[in-house]
Amino acid sequence: MAELTLEMLREELAPLRTGLAAVERTVAALQGNFAAMERNVAVLQADVAAMRPNVDGIPLIQRAVSVLQEDVRTLRDDMTVVSTTTMRLDRTRDHHEGVLTDILREMRAVHVQIAGIASRVRKLEGVEG
Numbered sequence: 001m002a003e004l005t006l007e008m009l010r011e012e013l014a015p016l017r018t019g020l021a022a023v024e025r026t027v028a029a030l031q032g033n034f035a036a037m038e039r040n041v042a043v044l045q046a047d048v049a050a051m052r053p054n055v056d057g058i059p060l061i062q063r064a065v066s067v068l069q070e071d072v073r074t075l076r077d078d079m080t081v082v083s084t085t086t087m088r089l090d091r092t093r094d095h096h097e098g099v100l101t102d103i104l105r106e107m108r109a110v111h112v113q114i115a116g117i118a119s120r121v122r123k124l125e126g127v128e129g
Contacts, residue, residue, distance in 0.1 A: 070120065077113040084109045 088102035 073116055074120075077109070077116050080109040081106065081113055 084102065084106040088106055
């Protein structure tokens with residue numbers, strides 16, 4: 001067997017050193033890419049933090065609008081009942097014709113009002129039908 005000399009060992013290790021240098025360059029490039037990605041993530045986090053108050057407020061606004069819509073429906077039903085009652089009472093003072101029609105109209109308005117109240121009760125009970 002041939003004896004290994006220092007020169008022969010250097011010749012054998014030369015390709016390994018070249019490969020190691022290439023690996024070191026690749027690692028350095030990856031570190032640069034990683035640093036760039038960290039900066040991008042930081043920018044995205046700042047953007048999300050800036051948007052969060054707008055997004056977090058949407059369900060609260062939606063609930064407030066739903067409450068307002070329900071209040072408007074209730075007021076509309078109440079006004080229908082009051083107006084039909086007033087019209088009936090106003091007509092009965094002068095003449096009795098059409099009183100049954102007015103009473104029927106008033107009963108329908110009260111029925112709509114009661115149906116709205118029942119719907120709100122079901123919603124509060126979690127039944128929602």
